[in-house]
Amino acid sequence: MRAALDKLKLNAIYDRVAHHYDFQHAFFTAGSDQRGRGLLVAAAVNAGDKVLDCGAGTGSTALLAAKKVGQSGKVVLFDMSAGMLAVAKARAAKERLEERLRFETGDMLNLPFEDDSFDVVLSTYSLCPVYDPAKAARELYRVTRPGGRIGIAHSCQPARPWVRWLADRVENVVWRFPALSLGCRAVSVSPLLEQLGCVTTFKKRIGIPLWPFVVFVMEKPRP
Numbered sequence: 001m002r003a004a005l006d007k008l009k010l011n012a013i014y015d016r017v018a019h020h021y022d023f024q025h026a027f028f029t030a031g032s033d034q035r036g037r038g039l040l041v042a043a044a045v046n047a048g049d050k051v052l053d054c055g056a057g058t059g060s061t062a063l064l065a066a067k068k069v070g071q072s073g074k075v076v077l078f079d080m081s082a083g084m085l086a087v088a089k090a091r092a093a094k095e096r097l098e099e100r101l102r103f104e105t106g107d108m109l110n111l112p113f114e115d116d117s118f119d120v121v122l123s124t125y126s127l128c129p130v131y132d133p134a135k136a137a138r139e140l141y142r143v144t145r146p147g148g149r150i151g152i153a154h155s156c157q158p159a160r161p162w163v164r165w166l167a168d169r170v171e172n173v174v175w176r177f178p179a180l181s182l183g184c185r186a187v188s189v190s191p192l193l194e195q196l197g198c199v200t201t202f203k204k205r206i207g208i209p210l211w212p213f214v215v216f217v218m219e220k221p222r223p
């Protein structure tokens with residue numbers, strides 16, 4: 001796995017790109033990013049759920065979740081970038097969903113929430129830039145209630161060796177421009193969550209050949 005960008009640098013990049021992030025991410029992923037968010041929310045979120053969207057960014061996933069949980073549910077948007085969350089707040093106001101939402105800034109490696117406090121914990125593309133994805137995944141697990149769902153979408157390696165070779169070359173170039181790469185790289189956290197006893201209830205590979213994503217939902221075991 002490629003080493004992550006420094007946390008402060010990453011924060012500054014996301015603050016800076018916040019206003020064109022949605023366009024940029026959709027452009028480089030040919031719109032498959034939004035497909036992943038939709039799949040995840042459809043598979044993981046139910047009406048009335050209390051949901052945490054970790055690394056919520058500009059709120060694309062959280063807004064979908066807020067519609068699905070309905071008036072009796074709640075969605076917390078958590079991100080280290082105040083700039084990204086400011087865009088999310090403006091979008092929420094436009095869609096009149098603020099009452100179902102709460103916004104918090106901080107580091108997802110040390111979530112300021114009690115153990116077992118959410119029905120559903122989501123992370124769409126936010127483990128990709130994180131400097132310690134395994135530790136972040138443990139935090140997602142910790143704050144999910146037993147029997148609750150953890151829904152994750154992240155970049156993964158292309159399946160075919162020659163596409164992987166090409167993707168590596170492209171990434172070498174793109175990584176010279178952090179505002180382009182956004183610090184995102186392929187990660188892998190499902191083996192760790194399986195070790196912790198989680199059971200996969202949904203899994204799909206999506207995305208373009210050079211930049212595939214894996215989208216999956218796991219259920220946290222009950223004691």
Ligand SMILES: C[S@@+](CC[C@H](N)C(=O)[O-])C[C@H]1O[C@@H](n2cnc3c(N)ncnc32)[C@H](O)[C@@H]1O
Nearest residue numbers: 014055056057079080081084107108124125126
């Ligand atoms: C690629 S964006 C994904 C945003 C959003 N989830 C989406 O679907 O577009 C990655 C997000 O993770 C956030 N992030 C990265 N490292 C973080 C950390 N250690 N703690 C909290 N948020 C982090 C960034 O600020 C950014 O908003």
